[in-house]
Amino acid sequence: MIGPVIGIGLLMTGAALADPAALRAPTPHSPSVSGALGLPELSVGAWLDSGWGVAVEGNRWGSAFGASAARRWTLTKNPERWGVDASVAAGLAALTLDPGVALTVAPTLQAGWRGERFRAVAGLVSPAAIRLNGFEASLPLVQENWFLLRAGRTWLGVELALGADLVGTPALTTQVSAVFSVDLGAGTGDYARPNQPRPTPEPRPAPR
């Protein structure tokens, strides 16, 4: 029974959020435009060259839509393109069904393979929201997985996420998204080996 229940849960729409998920797509660390279009969340974002990003987000119910700014960092990396990244997004969301404003914060930790053609990254994110008019909080903890393939300057893939809102009685949070990202920079990947200087060729002996 547990297997089908989890399977159904993964396929169903979830309990959150206005969350700038597009900014968590594991695209190259260069300027890019990304979108995570799924259930229940929809977001489009852009990373700038400086390591800062911006996004707009909403959900399928239209119960909230907002805008966020984000910063990202590479914590560790190695020449085989494995690495660990962190980011924090923060913004404001307008609540529409019960009108109000919420502060949104989404700290993220991601680890995985960031190759030049394929990326598989797992992460933990807590896309929290705090209603500012009449205090109420939502604090989900979500495990999410990203799988992206490169086609030229475009990356295409999926995001699958499962978690729980930990405020009050825990509630399941799920997300299934189609993901795209257009790399506006060099597109060489985040953890590329630094260019090695070529050995200076030995001078050919002068012909006798």
Add this chain to the structure above:
Amino acid sequence: MVLMLLLACAPTGPGEVVIAPDEARNGLDGAEGPYGAAWLPVRVQARVDGAVDAEVVFPSDADGEPLDGPFPALIFVQGGLVTPERYRWISAHAATRGYVGISAHHKGDLAIFEADNGRYALEGVEAIDSGTLAGLLEPGADAVVTGHSLGGVVAPILWVDDPRMVGMAIIASYAAASTPVEERTDSLTLSLTGAEDGSALREDVEEGWERLDGQTWLGVVEGMNHFNWTDDATAENLEGDGVATRPQEETRRDAVRVFDAWMDASFGDEQALDALNAGGFSGVEWRQ
């Protein structure tokens, strides 16, 4: 688009009539009451920036316009993999007797994943101040909660810590061991099941009922199976169920006779409370 969403929050126009009003009905002995019953879908804000969809069944006139409220609320929690629509008959029956039935939708039709949805739906409907549903409920007023099967596991979760819930009924189910139902003794509780239920086994239901404290009753409806409680039971539903030995119309009538008494008593009707304490409901094996 935003305007459409706001309208979705506060539906306008008449509801869809489920039961037409009939002044000849008296709402006694398991019969429907004199009011009509109509329903509307609603979407409410939940968990700050999320949302919950629900259906609201309310006392109405013949055109589906709501009668003047406020009315007491009944939260109904759906069973696992059974849509709320299949339980609408229970809320409609209650609406003819002057109650507002609220059934929240849950992810995958599995209420355990979003146990709070019923509470969000209640509070959301209470907050509606325009449109058809405005004024149907009094914000913060007492309410009762019930659920069938998996919904009967979730209903105690909604009830146990919420003093607004002055009554809780478990239908064909029992509370999870992790839900501290023993700790609450100040409201009326009912466990109602069918004698031929093949999903919620009788010994489990009885054991679950024995955990309830305070004023509590157990009713076992003769000849009723698990899916007699739902409309449109499928062959797959019935495959694992017991065989009902009486017509559904009869078993439902016997069941709602008890259910009505519990609801009325929960909202302070002394005569209904006396009836529960006296037992003697037709077609129902009774313990208290």
